[in-house]
Amino acid sequence: MKRDRVLQRLRRAAISLALLAAVLALVALWLVQDNPTINHTSRGDDYPCLAPYDTVLNDANNYPGGEPPPDGGHIERRCREAGQERFRTAIEVAVAAGAVAVSAGVVALLAYRRDRRPAP
Numbered sequence: 001m002k003r004d005r006v007l008q009r010l011r012r013a014a015i016s017l018a019l020l021a022a023v024l025a026l027v028a029l030w031l032v033q034d035n036p037t038i039n040h041t042s043r044g045d046d047y048p049c050l051a052p053y054d055t056v057l058n059d060a061n062n063y064p065g066g067e068p069p070p071d072g073g074h075i076e077r078r079c080r081e082a083g084q085e086r087f088r089t090a091i092e093v094a095v096a097a098g099a100v101a102v103s104a105g106v107v108a109l110l111a112y113r114r115d116r117r118p119a120p
Contacts, residue, residue: 010111017104024097031090036082042069047079052090055083 032053039045043064054060062079063072 014108021101028094049079
């Protein structure tokens with residue numbers, strides 16, 4: 001029986017695209033959860049802000065807790081901007097993951113149809 005090289009390539013492409021979609025989805029999830037940091041504040045460099053999902057979806061303020069710092073409003077604004085930017089990037093990566101997943105499905109369907117065609 002002769003091996004169908006196109007079918008093998010379609011299967012490999014579908015698997016590769018599915019794996020890429022999974023990796024992109026994990027990256028998007030990480031971006032939404034990972035706290036951004038800002039530098040040059042009265043609290044020191046690499047000040048951690050709240051998670052992007054908390055900033056954008058829950059409208060959490062990022063005002064530093066404890067003793068109010070002199071630049072608290074500035075920290076809050078910069079953290080909000082960093083969280084919104086990170087959330088936007090996560091959405092873009094998630095949309096790309098969805099597009100790649102749909103592409104993987106189309107390629108898998110093509111491989112299935114090629115495998116099921118009548119033998120000549």
